[in-house]
Amino acid sequence: MKGLIKSVAGLVAALLIQIFVPYVDGENLTEYPLGPIRLSGNDLYKILLIGLAIFWVILWMVSQKNKTKKKIYQKKSSRRLALGLALAAWDIAGSKFQLLPQPFFPGPAGIAQAFLEDGSAIWENTLYSVRLFAWGFILGAVIGIVTGVLIGYYAKAAYWVEPVLNICGVLPAVVWMPFALILFPTSFQAAVFLLVICVWFPVTSLSALGIMSTPKVQYEAAQMLGASKLRQIFTVAIPHALPQIFTGIITAEAFSFTNLVMAEMMGQPGGLGYYINASKAWSAYYKVFAAIVVMAIMFSLIKWGTDKLQNSLLRWQKGVVK
Amino acid sequence: MKGLIKSVAGLVAALLIQIFVPYVDGENLTEYPLGPIRLSGNDLYKILLIGLAIFWVILWMVSQKNKTKKKIYQKKSSRRLALGLALAAWDIAGSKFQLLPQPFFPGPAGIAQAFLEDGSAIWENTLYSVRLFAWGFILGAVIGIVTGVLIGYYAKAAYWVEPVLNICGVLPAVVWMPFALILFPTSFQAAVFLLVICVWFPVTSLSALGIMSTPKVQYEAAQMLGASKLRQIFTVAIPHALPQIFTGIITAEAFSFTNLVMAEMMGQPGGLGYYINASKAWSAYYKVFAAIVVMAIMFSLIKWGTDKLQNSLLRWQKGVVK
Amino acid sequence: SANTSATSDSEASSEDTEYKYGEVQIPALDGALCGAPIYIAYENGYFAEEGLDVKLISADAETRKIGLNDGTIPITNGDYMYFQSIEQDVDVTVVDGLHNGCIKILVPKGSDIDSAEDLIGAKIGVDEIGGTPYQVSSLWLENNGVKANGNDAQVTFLPYSDGNLQLEALYSGEIDAAAIWDPVGAKAIASGKAEALLDIGTDDIFADKYCCFIYASNKVLDENPEEIAALLRALHKASQYINDDPESSAKIISEGGYSEIDDIDMAVELLQSYQYPTLEEFESGERDVKEQVQFFAEQLYDIGYLSTPADELIDRLYTKVDY
Amino acid sequence: MKNAILEVENVERIYKDEDKETLALKNVNFKIEEGEFVSIIGASGCGKTTLLRMIAGLDQIEKGNIRLRGEAVGKNNQQIGYVFQQGSLFEWLTVEQNIAYGLKASGQYKQKNQLVKEYITLTGLTGFEDVYPHQISGGMAQRVAIARALVNSPDILLLDEPMGALDSFTRANLQDKLLEIKHKNKITMLLVTHDIDEAIYLSDKIIIMTPRPGKISEIMNIKIAHPRNRSGSEFVTIRNKLMEKFALASEDALPEYVI
């Protein structure tokens, strides 16, 4: 019960401030139609606050059945309180009293406004980014794992690929851009290439590390049991390297995400990076922040997916590493 | 002897091609004064080739005295051969027959030309970049280690800082820029801040990981020997985490280097990133590449320094990790 | 040699000068020729004469905007790109004009495209969605009956953060036209691989109108209008100098390393085409900055790039400074 | 009767987890006299480590009393030395630095640094002063751990299965070393072990514990003169007696797995 109150209290504070504290400059946000009703950013922000509060109430009810879940809920409640208070403070500083420099730091209602105003554009650009990211990331990860395994397993491959890896790893995107645009027929492919490059580097080097650290005795055990070289790679080297491969993939995720914005400045007709740049040019920072919110959600989802995959593939590790 | 011949052969090939293969468009590079003589990019390139060859001959002579060194020299000779041949091929494709798309990919002589033409400007901009990088990197690393130790040691700190870390870690530099510019009085500080942010994230998370993985028994051993909490942090937690701290620092190096270019677009009076952008405005890609060569050398030096430091601080690890 | 020698020059020449306004940062180091008066004012000591200890920096559009807003940068050169920002309450205003046309729309040499209508369905490369080439192209297209904005737009704009890559995309057919800044645009024409579909130096809509304005920080303007005035005086002297002697101007800029000029003749040609005003023109006010700002604001409002009518916005867009 | 250096009175310990409680120790009572060598022997999980940690002040004493020379033990008690089962050496310090750690931590390094050399000699580590832990064998590492615990001159040395991971040759060797140190420095030692032979070979007194909840089932005095012969008839008799007890006490409670 204490956990629930703590969790929701912050949101309630945020909601009260949104409702009762007036705008210092009497700012009026335009209302936009959303289905049958008309909403302003203020309304949407309020709805989101209430929605989140309801979600936490439901979560609390579900968690009551299980001691561990109950504990986790309780543990997280201080953070939730802080989040609510932060939103309230931000609302005051960003929207209500405009203490933050405007228009650079809009309040939460301002950002909500962007979704109402530009919802479909944001959605389309998100889809575009997802497509680009998926191509670049998956290709880069696959190529990275293959190269990593080759380097890790064959000393010859390491001898030749390592210097290339060391050079490519630090070349800034500026260098790759002309190369990519000239090499590939479409700029979409060029942008994918840019992402592939920046995923490839960490995935390769960490996969190689994982493969190299496989103890010789494990290969020998497999050999004594009749496993061929190829089988040894697939049933010994790769499973052993899997934790490091995942570390590489997670590093690459953050890294390629920051490069997505740059890739979308290379002749792409859309994407969140494109949208951010376009909005920034006209100082529509509330739209910039809206895009960032989308990116944060996207990143969380990707990370969540990777975590799930990792947990299921590395369940044998549970309890080994703290 | 075989190693020596192999090492030098590639350079000789590159030299012969530079001397005897004519430019397809009869390109004449301007000569610039260098001390008492006048040189063109072709001449400088030739001098560098010869210089490198002499260096390898000397290295070979030194290595003859020591079996291990001899072996290493021998082992590296294939790579050296490949480097020489690559230079030769690049000379043909980039300068002589101009097979690579111009002006994006100048040949080696073209890049050498940039150093003759613009040597002192490159040098000054390099110094500027070094200053910016040093500030950002050192500050970021120090703050990162301190935060990492706090997070790793105090669960409370982890509880509050971790969400912040997760968010900051993936926000692209684009997002930080306005924030940095508004927050800091001078744009130099803002640029430093940008670097600090991108160094801080990997150093913190890896330091924290290192501290957290310290076995409890080691703290207890120190406690039984009369060590205070503070002493435990400095003599147990930090030394134990040092390998991971270094991993963080090395990751951060590559990461912050790619961000240096961006930071220098933020109101800086110089720097290699600035130089690259200015050169690009006039399609002077040979200068862009010259700056990249400098950056590569700079990065190698920094990496070399880090390696030295790491080897001396982590000499207790020698032989533990392969 | 570039920056330090320049710095030491100005230090030597102005050792006895009292710097009334202290150190002033001006963003100019972007490699283009638009900022020519700034380099000239710097090199010829006009800034120092006005008591300004100027430090030149390189800054992208974003950095300039924020610097102006915060007052850390007093003035900058720029086009219509900040009109929308002013509408969004960024504390910036136009105070003067700088020069005429420096943007072109290029098509590959021998292309079939030779009018705005031919661009229907085309892909147009720009440096930045929302940037000046984007706005210029949109204005031109809409004026010539082609929809450039909105869901029913008849063209697609694609951003290329590097002008050279934009050209490469143009040559490879990835885009049909490139709205591009000088000097990249001018060089492309000189190389014979591209031709201009639109040159705003000569086009009816844009000719005889400023392309680059001088923007000032409202904050500095409130706190220290004298400083802005001093800056403008220095720039006017430089403008006059360029007008008088484009050859030595180009030489000064090249030798100072402000612009990596590799073709001095073209640089001279460009400087001339930009029609830097003379002191006389400034004083007579024959080139009415306010009127031109209003004109472009109206145009942008008409096509939907501004959502506030020009009349309401003009007081924020333009501020008269007495110098 | 000699002075009791350590008194354990009615000690009890319950581990509370999520949903279940484990009674780890119940009603533990014993005394150790000055200079004695006492072994605690019992199956895995019977609470030996828990007991030792409570004596060392690493775990809280919830019920009962533990007194060292009449005073209740608590945190940071430097009169107690502790040798952990394994992995407690500081990998980043040389052998010598590891041994000197306690003196530095307690600020006595200046006055007493000759002690470090002394213990290096005593534990037979001469020549390995500047070597790092990963470069030495398990047997040597445990000797370093012992030297490290001794350098602060504790009144009593607690050893938690210090030889569990060693092979039998090394083990025998280290056992002799331990006796040598004990006699030279007249130090009281309390050893936890799995190994019946080891307990008999070393101890004046063996405390036998039952598995969960850990209770003392018997305290046995060993009166064989040193050096003891592992194949001697006295030795074999005691071993058989102990073996029987264990077979009875923990037939199917043998520590087969840990999950």
Place this chain on the structure above:
Amino acid sequence: MKNAILEVENVERIYKDEDKETLALKNVNFKIEEGEFVSIIGASGCGKTTLLRMIAGLDQIEKGNIRLRGEAVGKNNQQIGYVFQQGSLFEWLTVEQNIAYGLKASGQYKQKNQLVKEYITLTGLTGFEDVYPHQISGGMAQRVAIARALVNSPDILLLDEPMGALDSFTRANLQDKLLEIKHKNKITMLLVTHDIDEAIYLSDKIIIMTPRPGKISEIMNIKIAHPRNRSGSEFVTIRNKLMEKFALASEDALPEYVI
């Protein structure tokens, strides 16, 4: 005389390093008969592992001959099972999957998968089929390693100190298990060990090796009937004899450290 299943003839081995050469094995000759349990015992570094690896085909045979049922041994010889000292289990496979690995690798899993269950029962691992290696104790892990090596039905099982890292309770338990398996499956076993008691308890024949260069100093037949009593007089006599030999052979060559 029974059939010799394994013949080792004049085997020699030199390790060539940077600047020095180590003569690891010299003039090694012995035979093992079908169904025998043979132990090799010797100080650390005397070349026991080297010898075992050569028999298994993991190291090259430079000089001499090793024949299994009359044929020279080579790579990928599935007639030989090998149990490594430790750390050879596949951490990412469950107990059952580890044991099934050999059958899958040799493509016999379809026909013979009931063997996996059989060996799980035989090694007493029932109930732990779906558990991962890090969740079980060292003793269980070695039983998994043994079951894994047996599932391909090798003619001979080589064991390289499989119990080195176990405590004495678990060790005794595993020794009995090993004998049980041997008798049930009539399998020939060659065990390398440090532990004299272990060798006596298990073997029909003990091969004693001298330290560097590793040579066979004696081969001793143990004729005590099973189950053997570790405190029995026969046992104690043999142990004393062996101890003496070792004291002579390796007084100051005791394995004190590895650098």
